[in-house]
Amino acid sequence: MTKLDFIERYGQENEPYICASCGNCTLVCPVYSELKWESYGPRGKLHVVKSIIEGEGEFGKDFAHKIFLCNLCEHCTSVCTTGISLDRFWEVARAEVRERGLLPAPAQFVLKSVKERGDIMWMGSADRLLWMEGIDELVKDRILKKAKVAYFLGCNVSLKSQLHDVAQSMVKIMDYAGIDFTLLGEKEVCCGAPLSWAGNLKDINEMAEKNLSLIRELGVETVVFSCPSCIQTWSEYSKSVKEDKSIELLTASQFINRLIREKRLHFEEQPMITTTFHDPCISARVLKATEEPREIMDEIPGVYHVEMNPSRQNTRCCGAHGLLDVVDPVLSSRIAERRLRDVTVTPATRIVTECPRCILAFDLAKFTTGYEMLVQDITQLVEGALSPKEQGGGKDH
Amino acid sequence: MFREVIEMSNTDIETTITQTPEKATIIEMLKGVVGEERVSDSELERVVYSGDPAVLPQYHYRWKRKYLADYAVRVESEEEIEGILKIAREHNIPVVPRGGASSCMSSSSPSRGGISLDLKPMNKILEINKKGMFVRVEPGVTFEGLANSLDKENLTLGIYPSSAKSAVIGGWIACGGRGGIGTPFYGGLKDHILSLSVIGGDGEVKLLEGDDIDILLHSYGILGVIFEIKLKVHENVREYKSFSYGFRTTDELCNAMVEITKLEVKPIYLKIADDELQKFSNPLEIGKYVLSVTYVDTPSDIPLEDLKSITGKYDGVYISDEFSKKEWDLRYDAEFNPKEHTETLMFQEFWMPVEKVSKMLSKYESYRRSHRIPALWFGMLGSHNEMRLELMAMIDAAQYLKFISSKGILHKMMKRAIKLGGGPYTIGLQNSIYMSRAYPARLTEMQEAKKKWDPNGIMNPDRVTSCLTSFRRIDVLFLLATAFRRLSKYVGG
Numbered sequence: 001m002t003k004l005d006f007i008e009r010y011g012q013e014n015e016p017y018i019c020a021s022c023g024n025c026t027l028v029c030p031v032y033s034e035l036k037w038e039s040y041g042p043r044g045k046l047h048v049v050k051s052i053i054e055g056e057g058e059f060g061k062d063f064a065h066k067i068f069l070c071n072l073c074e075h076c077t078s079v080c081t082t083g084i085s086l087d088r089f090w091e092v093a094r095a096e097v098r099e100r101g102l103l104p105a106p107a108q109f110v111l112k113s114v115k116e117r118g119d120i121m122w123m124g125s126a127d128r129l130l131w132m133e134g135i136d137e138l139v140k141d142r143i144l145k146k147a148k149v150a151y152f153l154g155c156n157v158s159l160k161s162q163l164h165d166v167a168q169s170m171v172k173i174m175d176y177a178g179i180d181f182t183l184l185g186e187k188e189v190c191c192g193a194p195l196s197w198a199g200n201l202k203d204i205n206e207m208a209e210k211n212l213s214l215i216r217e218l219g220v221e222t223v224v225f226s227c228p229s230c231i232q233t234w235s236e237y238s239k240s241v242k243e244d245k246s247i248e249l250l251t252a253s254q255f256i257n258r259l260i261r262e263k264r265l266h267f268e269e270q271p272m273i274t275t276t277f278h279d280p281c282i283s284a285r286v287l288k289a290t291e292e293p294r295e296i297m298d299e300i301p302g303v304y305h306v307e308m309n310p311s312r313q314n315t316r317c318c319g320a321h322g323l324l325d326v327v328d329p330v331l332s333s334r335i336a337e338r339r340l341r342d343v344t345v346t347p348a349t350r351i352v353t354e355c356p357r358c359i360l361a362f363d364l365a366k367f368t369t370g371y372e373m374l375v376q377d378i379t380q381l382v383e384g385a386l387s388p389k390e391q392g393g394g395k396d397h
Numbered sequence: 398m399f400r401e402v403i404e405m406s407n408t409d410i411e412t413t414i415t416q417t418p419e420k421a422t423i424i425e426m427l428k429g430v431v432g433e434e435r436v437s438d439s440e441l442e443r444v445v446y447s448g449d450p451a452v453l454p455q456y457h458y459r460w461k462r463k464y465l466a467d468y469a470v471r472v473e474s475e476e477e478i479e480g481i482l483k484i485a486r487e488h489n490i491p492v493v494p495r496g497g498a499s500s501c502m503s504s505s506s507p508s509r510g511g512i513s514l515d516l517k518p519m520n521k522i523l524e525i526n527k528k529g530m531f532v533r534v535e536p537g538v539t540f541e542g543l544a545n546s547l548d549k550e551n552l553t554l555g556i557y558p559s560s561a562k563s564a565v566i567g568g569w570i571a572c573g574g575r576g577g578i579g580t581p582f583y584g585g586l587k588d589h590i591l592s593l594s595v596i597g598g599d600g601e602v603k604l605l606e607g608d609d610i611d612i613l614l615h616s617y618g619i620l621g622v623i624f625e626i627k628l629k630v631h632e633n634v635r636e637y638k639s640f641s642y643g644f645r646t647t648d649e650l651c652n653a654m655v656e657i658t659k660l661e662v663k664p665i666y667l668k669i670a671d672d673e674l675q676k677f678s679n680p681l682e683i684g685k686y687v688l689s690v691t692y693v694d695t696p697s698d699i700p701l702e703d704l705k706s707i708t709g710k711y712d713g714v715y716i717s718d719e720f721s722k723k724e725w726d727l728r729y730d731a732e733f734n735p736k737e738h739t740e741t742l743m744f745q746e747f748w749m750p751v752e753k754v755s756k757m758l759s760k761y762e763s764y765r766r767s768h769r770i771p772a773l774w775f776g777m778l779g780s781h782n783e784m785r786l787e788l789m790a791m792i793d794a795a796q797y798l799k800f801i802s803s804k805g806i807l808h809k810m811m812k813r814a815i816k817l818g819g820g821p822y823t824i825g826l827q828n829s830i831y832m833s834r835a836y837p838a839r840l841t842e843m844q845e846a847k848k849k850w851d852p853n854g855i856m857n858p859d860r861v862t863s864c865l866t867s868f869r870r871i872d873v874l875f876l877l878a879t880a881f882r883r884l885s886k887y888v889g890g
Contacts, residue, residue, distance in 0.1 A: 017740035017794075020733050021448065023499045023563035027539060036435070036471060036518060037442055044445035051444050063441060079562065081733035 004053060006096040007089075010201070015089050016050040018082050019043065025076035025086065030317040030335045031069050031324075040069055042076040042086050049093070064102035067093045069331065072197060072322030073281040078313060090322075091196045098199030106326035107198040114207065118189035119155045125186040131157070131164035138175050143185035149174070150182045150220040152211065154227035155190050156356035162363065163356050166226055169383035170252060174224075176386055177264035182218050184211065191230035192237060197323045201237075208238040215247065216240075222248045224255040226377070227356050228282040228289070229321070251283055252354050253378050257292040260299050268387040270302030275381065276348035277305065278339065278362070279315035280355035288313075293354060293378050300385045306346045316342065318353075320361035336365035343373060350374040352381050423488060427470055427512070430480035435471040435518075442469040446495065446513035447506055464506065466493065466513035473518045475624045478596050482622070485512060485855045486600065493857050494618035496537065496568025499560040501746070502825030504572060504617050508859040516567055519624065522546050531591055532630050536567025536623045553633045555583035559729050559777070567623045572823055573615040575748065576779020578728055581658070582665045582693070583631060585780060587614055594625035598851025612846050615839070617824055618857040620850040636694035637665060639721040640704055642713035643684025647762060649711040650686040651755035656707045657690060658751050658781055662700045666691040666728055667778035669754075674773040674789070677734040679723045683714045689724035732775050735791060741800065744789040745807040746822035751784050753817040760813055761788050764806050768879070770799075785822050798881060805875030812872075829864035830871055 007013050025042035026032050032041035039048060045066065051057035067090065076086040097103055103111075113122045131153070132139045151170055157163045174181045192207030212234070215223060225231050231249045234241045241247065250258075259265045275297055283289045290312040297305040310316060319325070319335025340362060343351050351362060351373055362375040427436045437443075446469035467490070472478050485492045491511030498505050507513060519535035522543065526532065527550055534543060540554070540561035547553055556579035558564045569577075570593070574586025583589070593605045593613055598621050605613060613620065644650040650669060657667065667690045675681040688708070692699045708715070727734075736742045749757060754776060765772040771791040776784045788810055790803040811831060814820060820835030821828035832840045844862045847854075859865050 014740055018737060020736040020742070021498070022560055022733060023497050024560075027497075027563055037437065037469075038445040038515075039439075039441040044441075047445050047448055048441055057440065057444060062439070066441070081730050082737040083734075084737070 004049070004059070004096055006092055006099055007049070010088075010092045010095070012089050012092045013053070015084050015086075016046045016053065018084055019046045019050075019080075020082050021047070022081050024079040024081060028075045028079055028314075030071055030073060030075070030319060030338070031331065033338065034331060034334050035069070040066060042090075045093075046089075059096070059100060059102075061102055064097040064100065065104060067097050068104050068107060068323065068327045070322055071281070071317045071319060071324050071335070073317035074285040075281065075317065078285045091199075091201065094197065094199035095201050096199075103199060104327050107323055110194045110323060110326065111198045111200055114190045114192075114194055115203075118210075119159060120190060120194050121155065121159055123159050125189075128153075128158045128186050128188055130159075130161070131167045133164075135168050135171060138171050139183060142171075142181060142183045144187065144214075144218065145182045146219050147180045147182040148219065148221045149179050150184065150215055150218065150223045152184065152191070152215075152223050152225050152230060153188065154225065154230050154356065155194075156360065157226045158188065160356070160360065163359065163377075166356065166359070166377040166379055169377065169379040170224070170226060172383050173256060173259070173265070173379060173386070176389060177259045177262075179259075179264075181224075182220065184214055187214055191227075191233050193229045193233040194323065196233065196237065204233060204237040205239050208234050209240065212238060212240055212247075220247065222250060222255070224250050224252060226252055226354070226379070228280050228287055228354065229357075232282050232286050251287060251289045251292070253283075253292040253296055254289055256378065256382055257296050260296060265382070266387045267300045267385045270300060270385055272302055272304070273350060274304045274306060274348045275350045275352045276308045276343055276346050277311070277378075278308065278318065278343075278351055278353040278358055279312055280353055280358050281315060281317050281321060283354060284313050284315050293352070296378060296382060297352070300381070303381070303385070306348050308342045308346055308348075310342075318355070318358040318361040319365075320357040325357070325361065332361065333364055333368055336361040337369050340365045340369055340371050340373075344371060348373070350376060350381075352376050352378055354378045423484065423490065424468060426484050427468060427481065430484065431470060431472060431477050435473070437469045438467060443467070443513075445469075446515065448498070463508065463510040465510060466507045467510040469513045469515060471515040471518045475594075475596065475602070478514070478622050478624055479600065479602070481512060481514060482596060482598065482600055482855070486598070486853045489853065490855065491858050492598075492622075492855050494567075494571070494622050496565035496571070497539065497560070497563040498568075499558075499564045500568060500572050500823055500825065501744075502821075502823045502827040504823065504825035504860070505568075505857075506826060508826060508865060511855075514622065516622070517565060519567075520565070523625070525550055525552065525630075527552065530630050531627055533625060533627050534566055535625060536570075537565050539563060539565050540569075547630060548633060551633045552630045554589065554628060555579045555631045555634075556586065556589065559732055561729065566626055566628075570614060570623060570626065571617050572825075576777055576783070576785035576822065578666050578777075581663045581667060581778045581781055587611070589629045591627040591629055593623055593627075595621045595623050597621035598853060598856040612842070615824060615861070616843070616846075617860050619843070619861050620846055620856060622856075634665075634693050637691050637725060638694040638699055639666075639689060639691040639725040641687055641689040641716045641721040641724050642708045643681060643716055644686045644688065644711065644713050645684055647686060647758040648755055649713065650688055651751075651758065653708050653711040653713050654688055654754070654778075655751050656710075657688075657704065658778060660700050660703050662692065662698055663781055664690045664692050664778065666725065668724065668728070668731065669776040670731070671774050673771075674731070674735060674775050677738060678727050678731045679720060681716075682720075683716050687716070687724075688713065689721060691725050732787060735773060735789065739791040739793070741792050741794040742789055743792050743800070743803055743807065744787055745811060747786040747788070747811070747814045747819050748779070748822040749784050749786050749814060749817065749819035751778070751782050753814075753819060754784055754786055756817055757786060757788075757810065757814060757819075761810060764810075768802070768806060770803050770806060786819075798878070801875075801878040802881065805879035808871065808875040809879070824861050826860045826865070829860045829862075830866065830868045832861060832864075834868065
């Protein structure tokens with residue numbers, strides 16, 4: 001018998017035996033769909049872990065690499081007939097990989113960057129202000145202001161220039177709706193999600209707490225996110241969020257939908273936009289936030305929403321989640337291309353989503369496939385459709 | 398090791414596959430057929446491509462001679478299958494066809510190494526013919542995938558196994574396709590296959606139609622590899638209505654079930670289970686046993702008054718609409734749910750005449766009490782008068798004595814089933830020892846077909862027509878094990 005310390009420490013050693021090997025997970029796995037070998041799929045990996053525990057296999061570099069060829073997209077978890085939290089298992093398996101010194105170089109880089117720079121891209125706190133360029137008036141008094149609502153951008157939206165418009169759109173929507181909100185600005189640090197993806201489970205709470213202590217000091221009651229993984233991480237790994245239920249964590253679409261219901265947002269007729277919504281894995285399968293974006297699109301006149309197949313809880317991963325985009329960018333891109341093909345069989349000319357990783361993945365896949373479609377965050381679609389403020393926006397109108 | 402006793406003689410097969418040439422040469426040849434990307438001899442793939450749900454616990458495997466495949470090969474076309482089989486014949490290498498590997502009893506697990514032939518990549522729906530009401534598919538199409546495609550045309554196959562999400566059509570044919578959801582209403586897979594295209598172990602390509610198809614059902618890949626299937630389809634049905642009743646005794650439950658199966662209108666789905674199994678999916682609040690039955694939701698297809706009268710006669714109590722609907726919603730998962738709570742869910746599946754289910758259950762209930770085993774059970778009507786009965790025990794495999802004695806009880810139950818006119822539902826590697834007793838005529842038929850279709854004996858050896866151990870050996874082993882178990886009650890084991 002081989003001792004797998006981390007798997008035992010996190011109480012996961014029974015999972016390979018609980019697996020009934022039904023194979024449901026394999027067929028929905030985006031990595032298996034591309035690489036076709038069962039050892040890349042969840043059932044196969046569990047089978048290998050079992051053989052390692054039984055002393056009939058080795059936890060070698062090859063298997064360690066395969067543990068990282070995974071999007072942590074929760075699809076296997078959602079179809080598991082025996083209810084195994086497979087994604088939790090893969091995170092713990094990654095911790096085992098780290099413990100054994102077999103971490104892939106990109107994952108090592110992410111750990112180092114989060115620890116030393118507080119973000120995933122070896123940038124720095126000052127860079128977290130760059131997205132504000134051009135909307136200085138809207139944000140100048142917002143940073144670290146006491147308010148009931150906070151907007152948490154996350155590393156990608158803060159630091160990647162092609163996503164700055166997502167943040168700007170959200171700020172414009174909040175301003176339009178008359179929301180008193182705050183921003184953490186350069187004090188914002190990584191939510192901690194990449195730590196779990198790179199096998200460091202023990203420091204996530206500390207990372208989350210750096211943000212949360214600040215948020216609590218500001219008197220915030222609702223935190224709005226551009227990235228669903230941040231919500232998942234805090235919900236699962238932050239001790240204070242688990243204990244103190246007074247802080248509400250909302251996806252962008254959950255928040256915007258609320259603003260619409262409160263009649264704080266008003267739209268003008270759009271020139272026949274046909275959209276399809278890509279449900280980000282974590283939004284759909286973990287946060288169950290599938291209806292809000294659709295309800296928002298239904299509210300915007302001139303926007304015709306068509307469904308992609310598969311969608312909602314059965315959505316296909318964009319390929320970029322779980323560090324796959326850095327561990328194996330080619331594989332990640334192939335998965336994104338497959339998802340874009342789902343769009344091409346619909347009449348949609350615009351794919352709307354609410355996850356920065358999905359946007360980045362699709363933008364790249366558009367380039368590699370040559371598909372012509374606009375990729376947007378839900379906040380961009382909403383902000384672009386708001387009627388001029390003097391004609392009907394804001395709470396006071 | 399154990400291989401010395403072959404109850405059903407097949408010594409030709411024994412001698413032909415004992416020698417293998419240099420691995421390097423074989424793998425190059427395999428790559429020559431399917432390309433480098435679709436052949437692997439890595440340990441990881443060999444481990445993964447050698448198991449199915451029956452691998453639990455893993456030591457179950459050790460009595461097998463060589464339980465790891467030497468190569469895993471993914472095929473995508475008829476020509477590739479032909480090429481691989483040719484190499485296998487020329488070098489006496491066993492070939493184990495593999496579909497979704499969602500069946501049990503080690504149907505697609507090697508016993509002498511060889512090639513694990515993955516047919517999942519052959520997953521194209523070749524034709525949906527609405528006018529002719531048929532569909533042509535490759536063997537690796539999943540039931541769920543086919544259902545989704547047919548649904549767009551307002552068609553349905555109507556029948557599917559409870560593992561429909563991962564089970565592939567070729568695999569279910571090889572396992573018989575007798576009892577599944579929809580089969581009491583639409584008939585089994587046998588009634589749906591219009592033609593089968595197969596490559597025999599001898600390399601001959603055959604198109605089977607009519608009664609000739611029968612030989613491939615329950616053949617478990619020992620004759621050849623199916624590469625195309627033509628199936629009858631039906632107009633789609635979208636609405637179903639379910640009814641669940643609680644009963645106090647197994648006799649009352651089974652009497653009601655038998656009468657319901659005799660009604661003119663047949664259900665889409667009929668399930669029975671005990672409260673132990675229900676605990677893990679849809680806990681039972683009324684009675685100790687449940688009967689859930691689902692019909693197509695049209696007034697003419699629901700025998701509501703008959704259901705009321707039959708269940709009332711046997712003191713069955715209607716549970717609730719919500720409970721009944723949940724039973725239907727859980728049709729894929731109900732059998733699997735207990736597995737979530739145990740490392741080893743030991744089970745045996747029986748194919749029983751419905752009239753005899755009561756006798757099986759009363760015996761299993763008496764074993765539950767006398768041997769104190771954590772028993773649970775489940776049954777699904779397969780045809781209008783036969784049921785797939787699944788007897789389970791939640792046993793920790795680490796407790797060897799309990800584990801092996803519980804297997805012994807399931808072995809006794811199988812002997813009882815055979816006496817009552819039933820037999821094993823799935824054969825695979827593990828249940829081949831029962832072939833001569835449960836299905837002697839079929840065994841003779843399959844042995845003759847094996848000689849004709851696979852003279853080199855390369856196709857999925859050691860199951861159906863031959864086996865690695867003997868019934869007598871297993872019988873003695875389990876007799877001792879159950880005796881020790883009983884004894885352990887008195888010595889505190």
